[in-house]
Amino acid sequence: MEYSREALIEAVSGQMPDKRWKHTLGVMESAVKLAQRYGADPQRAETAAILHDVAKYWPVERMREIIEQNGLSAELLKYDKQLWHAEVGAYTAEHDYGIQDTEVLDAIRYHTSGRENMSLLERIVCLADYIEPGRDFPGVEEIRRLSKVSLEEGLIAGLDSTIGLLLEKRRIVFPLTVLARNDLVRTLEDKI
Numbered sequence: 325m326e327y328s329r330e331a332l333i334e335a336v337s338g339q340m341p342d343k344r345w346k347h348t349l350g351v352m353e354s355a356v357k358l359a360q361r362y363g364a365d366p367q368r369a370e371t372a373a374i375l376h377d378v379a380k381y382w383p384v385e386r387m388r389e390i391i392e393q394n395g396l397s398a399e400l401l402k403y404d405k406q407l408w409h410a411e412v413g414a415y416t417a418e419h420d421y422g423i424q425d426t427e428v429l430d431a432i433r434y435h436t437s438g439r440e441n442m443s444l445l446e447r448i449v450c451l452a453d454y455i456e457p458g459r460d461f462p463g464v465e466e467i468r469r470l471s472k473v474s475l476e477e478g479l480i481a482g483l484d485s486t487i488g489l490l491l492e493k494r495r496i497v498f499p500l501t502v503l504a505r506n507d508l509v510r511t512l513e514d515k516i
Contacts, residue, residue, distance in 0.1 A: 326422035332374050335421065340381050348377055350456030351449070358448040362475050365445075372431035372449045375421065379412040387412045403498050410436040438483060438504025447475050454482035461485070476508045483508070 327335065337345045352373040359369035379387060387408045391401060396411050414433035417423040431449040434442065438450055455468045455478070463485050471478030483505040490497050 326424065329371070329374070332371070332421060336374055336378050339378060344377060344380060347456060347458055348374065350458045351376060351452045354452035354456045355449055358452055358471065358475065359445075361472075362444065362448065364448055368425060368428050368445055369431075369448050369452070371423065371425075372428045372435075372445065373452060375413060375417045375423070375428075376432050376435045376449060376453065377409065377413065378416050378421075378432075379409040382409070382412065384408070390415060403496060407436050407498055410434065434500070434504075437498050437500040438479070438508075439500045440503045440507040442504060442507070444475075447479055451475060451479045451482060454478075454485075474512075476512050480505060480508045480512070 336348070340348070352370050355369040355373040356366045358364070359366040379390075384405050387405075388401065390396065390412050391398065391408065394415060396415060400407055400411055410433055414429045417432055418429055423429060427443055427445045430443065431445045434446050435450050435453050439446070442450070451467075451471055455464065455471050463481070467478055467481045467485065470481050483501060487497055487501060487505065
């Protein structure tokens with residue numbers, strides 16, 4: 325059974341600190357605005373945004389268990405634990421909250437990493453996570469500005485920011501993030 329919007333909000337908000345719920349509200353607002361601007365379904369964007377961080381504050385061992393026991397991306401376990409909540413969140417959205425819309429599930433699954441050939445909805449939720457009003461990091465205003473001009477330009481700037489930070493800290497970059505960025509650059513080049 326799929327939950328109503330109100331039931332989803334109640335269930336998800338109770339699983340995270342107030343600060344993270346405030347972030348989620350910002351992602352919901354940003355996702356709806358981006359969907360309206362770029363021609364996606366605002367309701368689907370909002371649903372994905374509500375659930376995008378549902379597993380963010382779950383214990384790492386619980387997330388590992390869900391990934392291992394349900395045939396989810398075992399490759400993910402080789403990378404930063406901060407990525408795990410997206411895969412587990414998509415699984416949870418489907419199995420605990422009845423979400424059957426594969427585009428919504430993929431928007432949740434790839435909101436932290438991106439991937440090649442991202443759907444419009446995936447791009448919107450990923451970008452909304454970068455630009456929501458509560459975000460405050462170097463370069464966020466430029467990402468916000470670009471997001472009003474081009475979904476792809478905004479998302480490339482966001483991914484560049486993430487990749488740059490990881491490189492600066494000498495951290496491993498998740499391959500899907502690099503592939504997502506390169507694919508978006510190619511998309512823009514093809515438009516020229």
